[in-house]
Amino acid sequence: MKTIRDLNVKNKIILVRVDYNVPLKNGKITDDLRIRASLPTIQYLLDHDAKQIILLSHLGRPEGKTTPELSLSPVTNALRKLLPQTKIDFCPLPTPDKPLKIPSGTKIALLENLRFDPGEEANSPNFIQNIIQATGATAYVQDGFAVVHRAHASTDAIKHFLPVYAGLLVESETKNLNAALEHPTKPVLLIIGGAKVADKQPLIDKFAQKADHIFVGGKIAADGYKSNNPKITIATDFDENTKGQKLDIGPLSTGKLASLVTDASTIIWNGLLGYAEDPAYATASTITAELIGEKQAATTIICGGDTTGFVESLMHDHPNLNYSLVSTGGGAALEFLLGKKLPGLESIEK
Numbered sequence: 487m488k489t490i491r492d493l494n495v496k497n498k499i500i501l502v503r504v505d506y507n508v509p510l511k512n513g514k515i516t517d518d519l520r521i522r523a524s525l526p527t528i529q530y531l532l533d534h535d536a537k538q539i540i541l542l543s544h545l546g547r548p549e550g551k552t553t554p555e556l557s558l559s560p561v562t563n564a565l566r567k568l569l570p571q572t573k574i575d576f577c578p579l580p581t582p583d584k585p586l587k588i589p590s591g592t593k594i595a596l597l598e599n600l601r602f603d604p605g606e607e608a609n610s611p612n613f614i615q616n617i618i619q620a621t622g623a624t625a626y627v628q629d630g631f632a633v634v635h636r637a638h639a640s641t642d643a644i645k646h647f648l649p650v651y652a653g654l655l656v657e658s659e660t661k662n663l664n665a666a667l668e669h670p671t672k673p674v675l676l677i678i679g680g681a682k683v684a685d686k687q688p689l690i691d692k693f694a695q696k697a698d699h700i701f702v703g704g705k706i707a708a709d710g711y712k713s714n715n716p717k718i719t720i721a722t723d724f725d726e727n728t729k730g731q732k733l734d735i736g737p738l739s740t741g742k743l744a745s746l747v748t749d750a751s752t753i754i755w756n757g758l759l760g761y762a763e764d765p766a767y768a769t770a771s772t773i774t775a776e777l778i779g780e781k782q783a784a785t786t787i788i789c790g791g792d793t794t795g796f797v798e799s800l801m802h803d804h805p806n807l808n809y810s811l812v813s814t815g816g817g818a819a820l821e822f823l824l825g826k827k828l829p830g831l832e833s834i835e836k
Contacts, residue, residue: 487652487657487660487831487834487835487836488651488652488834488835488836489651489652489653489654489657490527490530490531490627490651490652490653490654492651492835493625493627493649493651495531495534495535495536495625496534496535496536496537497535497536497537498536498537498623498624498625499536499537499538499539499540499621499622499623499624500531500536500538500539500540500623500624500625500626500627501540501542501617501618501621501623501625501626501627501644501648502524502527502528502531502539502540502541502542502626502627502629502653503542503543503626503627503628503629503630503633503640503641503644503830504520504524504527504541504542504543504629504630504653505520505523505524505543505629505630505631505632505633505814505815506520506521506524506541506543506544506545506558506561506596507520507543507544507545507546507632508520508521508545508561510545510555510560513555513560514560515560515561515564517795517798517799518564518568519794519795519798519812519814520632520814521561521564521565521568522568523655523814524541524629524653524655525568525569526654526655527627527629527653527654527655528541528569528594529569530654531627532569532572532593538588538592538593538594538595538621539593539594539595540594540595540597540621540623541594541595541596541597542597542600542617542640543558543561543596543597543599543600543630544599544600544601544606544633544640545557545558545561545599545601546599546601547601548599548601548602549601549604550601550602550603550604550605550606550607551602552602553599553602556599556601556602557598557599558576558596558597558598558599559576559598561596562574562575562576562596565594565596569594572593572594573591573592573593573594574592574593574594574595574596575588575589575592575594575595575596576595576596576598577595577596577597577598578597578598579597579598579599579600579602579603579617580597580616580617580620580621581603581616582616585620586620586621588621595621597617600638600639600640605639606638606639606640607636607638607639608639609637609638609639609642609643610639610643611639611643611646611647613639613643614639614640614643614644614647615647618647618648623648624648625648625649625651626644626648626649626650626651627650627651627652627653628641628650628651628652628653628656628830628831628833628834629652629653629654629655629656630656630830631655631656631659631660631813631814631815631818631819631830632814632815632816632817632818633815633818633830634656634815634818634828634829634830634831635815635817635818635821635822635826635828635829635830636829636830637829638829641829641830641833642829642830642832642833644833645833649835650833650834650835651834651835652831652834655814656830656831656834658811659811659813659814659815659819659822660822660831662785662787662810662811662813663787663789663811663813663819663822663823664822665785666752666754666785666787666823667696667823667825670696670751670752670785671751671752671784671785672698672751672752673698673699673749673750673751673752674693674696674697674698674699674750674751674752674753674754675697675698675699675700675701675746675747675749675750675752675753675754676689676690676693676697676699676700676701676754676755676756677700677701677703677743677747677753677754677755677756677757677759677774678690678700678701678702678703678704678706678756678757679702679703679704679705679706679755679756679757679758679759679760679771679793680704680705680706680756680757680758680790680792680793681704681705681706681757682706683706683709683711685820686702686706686756686757688824689756689820689823689824690702690713690718692823692824692825693754694715694717694718697717698717698750699717699718699719699746699750700715700717700718700719701718701719701720701721701742701743701746702718702719702720702721703720703721703735703739703743703757703759703760703770704735704757704758704759704760705732705761706757707720707721707722707724707735707739708721708724708732708733708735719742719743719746721735721736721739721743721759722736722738722739723735723736723737723738723739724736724739725760725766725767725769727767733760733761733764733766733767734759734760734761734762734766734767734768734769734770734771735759735760735770739770740759740769740770740773740774743759743770743774744773744774744777747774747777747778747781748777750781750784751783751784751785752784752785752786753778753781753784753785753786753787754787754789754823755774755778755786755787755788755789755790755793756789756790756793756819756820757790757792757793758771758792758793758796759771759774762792762796768796771796772800775788775796775797775800775807776800776804776807778809779797779800779801779804779806779807779808779809780806780807782808784810785810786809786810786811787809787810787811787813788809788811788812788813789811789813789815789816789819789820789823790813790816790819790820791816794812794813794814794816797809797812798812818830
């Protein structure tokens, strides 16, 4: 697929779909991973003299209604801190009645939450066309990997009006995930955790042939997951609370997993191994994340929202940890690994 490297951006207005669906608490951003993940693409456009960059994103699920607590305005200040030499402004979504007004000299304009308008999730051609006309953009960069599995106006309908190119984040995510699917270095280890068997079973089935080992932990294992596949190791001991709830895999199972991690050359991890929101039950997930992060020569992919958030927090305290990919796309990464067609990727110029 074509990337921004195939696009001459000099003196052009470029629309960029980013993923700023960041966690907020009392109006403050608690984790800026997704904002920082967009910087390589933004910096590339700045370095190659784009006239103006218009950023599009959603936040939360406002269901087509203006919802003040889901405004993207806090992201503007975060961007200004990350790009202090660049004039960045925040603008309401344009409508036929209210034209877009971008302040003079603005290099980057972040538009309000796309999902404040029902046209975004309805995949409305009119909605995205109105934004294109209001901004004067001549090309579109898809860099919101976390939403490429959605057939929305900013991922699908856009292809009818502008040429679509992959941003550097989308390029990196797809290359790493595709390498793990198509040409993994063996031994391949898939680690599965989390709570919902229905979400994980398709991934287990997909990798039953590709992986050398599959380890199942988390609530799935605690609830009695079973398999006759000799490749699959299921946690058998657990750390329990006073009520007898199994909230983390135990030392024997953690030791088995550690041995598999040590031997693996390609590791894909989806789903936490315990109730890691409570530090008392984050032991197995912490040990596993640290072991994987220290394997510099291996291909290591972390995916799934809870897992990536956990690993990202750990990296703040342990900067020596390194991974091939800490995916920004929860559902998108899962659907990619399952081989499903993703509208946002299908829209990109080939």
